[in-house]
Amino acid sequence: MKGPVVTISSGKLRGKTCTSINNSQFLSFQGIPYAKPPLGRLRFKAPLPAEPWTGIRDATREGSSSIQRIPIIKMLQGGEDCLTLNVYTPQLPEEKNEKRDKPVMVWIHGGGFVSGSGGTEVYGPEFLMTEDIVLVTINYRLGIFGFLSLEDPDLDVPGNAGLKDIVMALKWVKENISYFSGNPNNVTIFGESAGAAASHYLILSPMAKGLFHKAILQSGCALNIWAKGRNVTRQIADILDLQTTNEKEILNILETLPVKDLYKAAEKIPDPFIACVVRPYGPVIEKKADGAFLTEDPLEILKSGRYNHVPIIMGYTNREGMLGEVFQKPKPFKPITDFEKAVPYFLGLQLGSDRSKLVAQQIKEFYYGNEKPTSKNKDKFYLLHSDNFFVRELLLAAKLHVETSTSPVFLYRMSIDTRLNMMKTIAMINEPGVCHADDLGYLFKNMVTPNIKPGSDEELAIKRFVALWTNFAKFNDPNSYENNSVIDVNWNPVTKSDVNFLDIGKKLTVGSNPEANRMVFWKNVLNVNLVHKL
Template sequence: MQANYIFIGPSLGKIEGKLASNYLGVEYYSFQGIPYARAPVGNLRFKAPLPAEAWNGVLDGTKEGPACPSVHVLFRWVIGNEDNCLNLNVYIKELPKNGVPLKPVMVWVHGGGFTYGSNSTELYGPEYLITEDVILVTINYRLGIFGFICLEDEHLEVTGNAGLKDQVMALKWVRENIISFGGDPDNVTVFGQSAGGASVHFLTLSPLAKGLFHKVIIQSGSALSPWASGVRGVKHIREYMKTEENDESKILSMLQKMPTKELLTIQTNIPNMIIAGFQRFFGPVVEKPSKDAFISEEPEHLLKSGNYNKVPIIIGTTSNEAAFHRGIRVFEGLRWSFDCKLEIPLDLRKKLSEKEEAEVVKKIHNFYKLPEDVCEESSFELKSDNLFVHGCHRSMNYHIETNNNPIFCYKFSFEGRMNHTKNVSLAHFPKTHFLCMYLATMVGTGFMRDMLMKIAYSVGFEKISGSAHGDELSYLFGCLLSRQMKPNSSEEKTMKRLVKLWTNFAKHNNPTPENNGGDLGIKWIPIEKNKHHYLDIETELTMKMNPFSERNKFWNDIYDEYSKKRN
């Protein structure tokens, strides 16, 4: 059931939206594909975004706008285009009325390794979150070479972090325009997962984002994650451009004239493996100091100094982050290196001598009890720690020293049929499982859907415990594979709890406030110095102490020992 409505926007113009239904069948209003910045094409390609211009007539907000260019993470075809890819979606329960209080705003930043993803409802539908009285905004930002190439010549105005500057521009749009949708520009929560979580953390560190948000939720990623760091210059792409040119201005001119598909071919040919000690070529960089720099100091320095945007924080990970690796290997055709030198986080590895590196490798083998012939499954804990867990842990330790706002820690441990990342990753035939789940969703209901679901779950799965990287997303958003929610199931209960916790935080600065958190049956205690209280989100909610304590201590000791040797 859909009906079109005219929404009178701000100074930009009129927007036409539509009615949609949440997972309970209750209607809400959807406004999609709204440009928040000018199309980053021609001479604007790779550069910081410019504000969107007003439009004539009525903007069609009844369908999604284009994704920013990338290669589809599963099917490997080119998706998106640069024209109007800097768009956002706004979802509201009701049209604004005079005398009705402004509503809290939640702005979602998608993940995808700074290389993939979009704000598409295939992954991030509002059907769950919109059951609460909040306004949900989901944004696109430039990815890969388009959003994270960084040239040394600052006069060329390609200083890096264009994708992060897109996020800042989207938040400026929210500040200036969300009141037209009934949203409160003084109560904005930014949340994201994986590279989205790292992006949200970077936003807390950037002077450009000051005052644009008031709370953050950081899921399975941080500015200290070893993969959240790019490189400067063009040395790494020259050979893939098949040019001997060294002049950055000429290289920029060549890149700006290239078709999108050719640029993506260059990008996909550059190695980009998810290994702690491997440099991500297209990712956040520390820029040269200027008023327009997104970040001009190392994240660790900013966290230590307290020179950042201090707001209340929720931060956490899943219980077995690296269980998703098998799926990525299958779908991307990657080979995983188990050279333990490359399992040392990059920021630490760069400081080590050859002798010290060998010492750390031996410590890793002994602590994680790795066999001589290291297999992927035997390294799940190691990869979880050095890619996700310890970066979040270090970030919490710094924040507790310099941020007086509450910091809430969690671990998502729930294992259910909607843990789609884990299911796809650990299926014996992952492509078959995914395809059957996809077709079952397309069919909707009836015998054919039931048969496809039966086939999907008959392929067999590796028996590995814990929730994988991204599994919590299926309980926050209605995604392509999760449209059918069984009433009173453990999956629905988990979804309701997670949605309540996240939206309570957006509304009250507290996920379990006195008057609104009672139905959750628990009080979420913020962390303290040397007391890392955390909420274990399992079949039930439980407060515990010090997540992954022994593993985090191992890496704390490694960092402390080899940092002291440098002092």
């Protein structure tokens, strides 16, 4: 069997040769285990290092994803033995002392902490591998398998196993990436949606200190209302009709259930896309400090400055909230009618209370005025959901980082709308604007990528995204570039006085203080009600 062979700390791997979008060759090594399979008593626990193997391991195929139900088509796929990663590199070091200094970019996939993988169906490397970088894409545990949390600290299931998987993957990168010509001292983590929130949590976690040096957060951060989980042990016990409330007894049963049976039980806990409830599966604040990923509220960590100070790019699409329509597919679009569901849970308002109803009415009047929500004014629905689920906290996080960090923060808004807008294409949405996850089509080749015509808006946009992202990975600054004619503006970082941003449209433009009126509205609503709560 032919193919490139590399020797890493665990053994030998045989990969394959692939071709980028500009016909340059790169090497692919897929399905590499970075941790021991989390099976049996290791289910829900923090990951353990991968065990070595003998012989040459086939690394020409992707590993399994964490068990999940594929959005929209609802098919079940994946399993528990999912802790693998993929490495793509322009070349392997030929000599023992040859330079291994290529910037490393580690992609963390999205999917709301309940779906997704690092596979090429969505995250093909052909665009990014036009640059002289090493790309890593990873899988991590999802849903109940990655985010079950128990109250009893002695049971060693405090939560965040999926985030600890990502830390283990980064430790693998630190130890092994030089074998692929990568520089372990120049690692950029980047992700979209839950992958962006996970990247932000890594910035906030002492467990990840020293494992990465830059971060790109696309449409997500640790402050977003969907990026938190809760304890669902009692609900799972009730669904499984377990005649006990003892966490140890419940855990013993959960550890032995067949993977599909546990998954199907866990998905019976409602996980709606609404602002007034905490989701069942996601990051939590751990009760026990020893071995913890997170022990403090993310907002407090940000305000204190006690986090990993690294340069950051963060941003959003101009109609993130189209995702609310995507989640309704394949049924026809249904506008919001109960605005109490748009009242953020962190305000602590009782549903049905006078104050909750007042805030709901204020939200309705701000976004809809005197109009009745219908399918004819979808854009108002999009803007409300954009702000409530994504933009408000992203802009807050950017400002807080600037207040407390020694490293720069670059902010962007994406407005380009072409055939590469992935989510709109998959969900068959024809409205103007850029949906959540549309940015993925400009960084990665995927299952719906069209033919890219030379000189087209699509080709230019791919070159821009790739240049900005890889410039940042190479130089700590997206503006630093070599022989690059596609970036024709200077992207200034956010300052304490100016929320500077880059708008990535068919042209690149710069501005300050984006979405100002909408953010003033939310600032007033939150300030009044948080004071009332105190």
